[in-house]
Amino acid sequence: MSSRRATIADVARAAGVSPSTASVVFSGKTPVSDETRARVLEAAAALGYSGPDPLAASLRRGRSGIVGVLQRGRLGTVFTDPVQRATMDGLADAVSAIDASLLLLPPLTRRTAAGETAPAPAPAATLATVPLDAAVLIGTIPEAAGDVALLRARGVPVVVIEGDAGDGVPRMALDNQDAEHCLADHIRRLGHTDVAVVALPTDLNVTHERLEGVRRVFPDAPAYPTLGSSIDEGLRVGRDVFSRGRPTAVLAQSDLLAAGVIRAAEEAGLSVPGDVSVAGFDGVRVDGLAPYELTTMVQPAVDKGRAAGAAIVAMLAGEQPASVRFTSVFRSGNTTGPIPPSAAPGPR
Incomplete structure (x- = not known):
């Protein structure tokens, strides 16, 4: 028994049509009658022909x-x-x-x-x-x-x-730098001065671009790098942030990281945004975040x-x-608010 792969010419011969007609049945580039299509497909099934060889097609193209x-x-x-x-x-x-x-x-x-x-x-x-x-x-x-x-x-x-x-x-x-600057300025206008950044991995260009946007408003804001954009990473690094101090606002470089930071804040007994404001970046849907709606930058x-x-x-x-x-477009949510009264600077 021959192991040769059936060709479109074999199918055309068995169906009683020309090779070009059999070919367009598979390509769909030219209309053929239902009767002809059925005859070609029946012949192909009988011969075990599954369609044109993609390698041969790529070589022709x-x-x-x-x-x-x-x-x-x-x-x-x-x-x-x-x-x-x-x-x-x-x-x-x-x-x-x-x-x-x-x-x-x-x-x-x-x-x-x-x-x-x-x-x-x-x-x-x-x-x-x-x-x-x-x-x-x-x-x-x-x-x-x-x-x-x-x-x-x-x-x-x-x-x-x-x-x-x-x-x-x-x-x-x-517009990573300008977009993050917009978020940082929003936080500044709410009265915050003690701000931390939960950043994407340090080897990415986007990380540094967004950090530069923050530093235009908060030059001394500490940055805590993560291993990637995920809720788990936001939680892990957020725990570190709140164990070192109590910033009144955290700018996370992704919405997933922001969701993790919110969980870390809740673990630390902090309310969002009453005790700490949290902003994200991306504008994506994060499952399980309700009743929070992130303040974020929506990117296309x-x-x-x-x-x-x-x-x-x-x-x-x-x-x-x-x-x-x-x-990117700024979107205000319920995760940022005015600086807590206890953290506000006293009268001079």
Whole structure:
């Protein structure tokens, strides 16, 4: 018995139609009669033909149909972080215009728990070998230069979201510094002067941009870095914050971190916002946060992803897209309020 894979020509012969007619039944690019479609599909089923070979199709197009996505840190955060999910939704929507799929890839280098750089585990070698039409970097660290150099050497177009990959690489940026400054100024106008920051990991550009926004209002505000954006990390670091002192306001660099800080405040016997005000960043829905509604900056995460995808489509068409800077919007909630009377400065 022959093990040869059935071809579209075999299906066409068995169905009594031309190969081009059999082909459009599977591609759907040209309408055919219901009778013809049924005859072709019946012949395909009998021959065990499941559809065109995707590798052969990609060779004909000169493209793989794959857009690689490099996520700094654990790949799993793409599925657990609401901002990452929204960004990926927008990216996937945009590249669907060229029938492309997204492939998550680990970076060539990673940061250890001690903050040092080290070669990523062996699977990162796929960055050098997997067929890619383009690549999107979400967040960058200095060591990302190696990733970018490798991709450019392969002739793979690169776009970066929330980071800087160097000249010639389109950036989908957010007004992190100005947005965080807006939040800090809101806290200042409520009378707060003793402010702490619960920050994202220190190796991310976004962390420093947002911290600079705070320092424009509160130059001496201490920053407590986390290992990532999660409620658990906000709780862990929030406990540390309240064990060291009692700031009257905490600016968390994500809504998930802010939710954890609120839990830590409650553990410490503090009311929000009566004893301590807490602000977040992102404008995402956080399950289980009621009755709190976070004071936060709402960022257009889906639009960032969609713009990155549009840039990819343009680059593959031979165009050079411009970088885009998105603006966040202030949203007042019930987690910030005036400085507690007991903490207010007395009369001079």
